[in-house]
Amino acid sequence: MMRPTYRNLGGTGGWRKPSVSICSGPSGPQGNPRFYKYYWRVFSLESPWEDRDFFSYAPVLCNADCQREVQRLLEKRLSCMIYGFKRPRKDPGNPWDMTHARWAGIAFAVSWEEDTDPVVEGGHR
Numbered sequence: 001m002m003r004p005t006y007r008n009l010g011g012t013g014g015w016r017k018p019s020v021s022i023c024s025g026p027s028g029p030q031g032n033p034r035f036y037k038y039y040w041r042v043f044s045l046e047s048p049w050e051d052r053d054f055f056s057y058a059p060v061l062c063n064a065d066c067q068r069e070v071q072r073l074l075e076k077r078l079s080c081m082i083y084g085f086k087r088p089r090k091d092p093g094n095p096w097d098m099t100h101a102r103w104a105g106i107a108f109a110v111s112w113e114e115d116t117d118p119v120v121e122g123g124h125r
Contacts, residue, residue, distance in 0.1 A: 004043035004054040004081055018079045020070055025084030029063055029124035035094055036086040037109030038124060040066035044073050044080040055083070062117040063124050089115075 001024040002008050022028075029038045041058045043050070049057045061069060066082070073080045090098065090108035098108070109115070117125040 001083075002081065003051055004041075004047070004058075004083065005050045006045065009043065009045060009079060009081060018074050018077045020074070020079070021081045023081045023083055025082075026086060029120070029122055033122065033124040034091060034112040035089060037089055037115065038063055038084060038086045041083045042066060042069045042073070042080050043083070044078050046073070046078065063120045064118040067120060 002021070004023070023043075025040075026038065029036075040061045040063070041054065042061065043054055043058070047054060047058065070080060070082070087107055087109040088094065088096065088098075088103070089111050091111035091113075096103070112125065115125040119125055
């Protein structure tokens with residue numbers, strides 16, 4: 001994983017042409033949107049934190065907010081680095097047994113029906 005530092009960001013396009021680099025996690029929402037919720041952090045030259053502080057303090061965005069932030073940065077001709085992760089949704093209709101030991105200590109996302117985030121391409125929130 002490329003660490004979110006201003007130095008590393010300089011190698012992702014810099015002033016020439018703005019670029020978007022997926023640096024960790026999935027390349028985008030995948031699969032059934034009712035099974036997983038995807039979350040994102042976007043690092044740019046405007047980010048007040050870098051490296052470990054970035055993961056501690058940077059806002060965690062839903063899909064729609066991430067897309068808006070990336071678009072905003074590209075319009076300003078700023079490159080960015082995206083860090084993503086997913087959480088299984090807490091929904092009795094999902095194909096896994098949430099009481100199984102595999103899921104002990106896992107933070108679940110709300111069910112798709114309870115999720116108030118906007119729907120994006122592919123039906124993900």
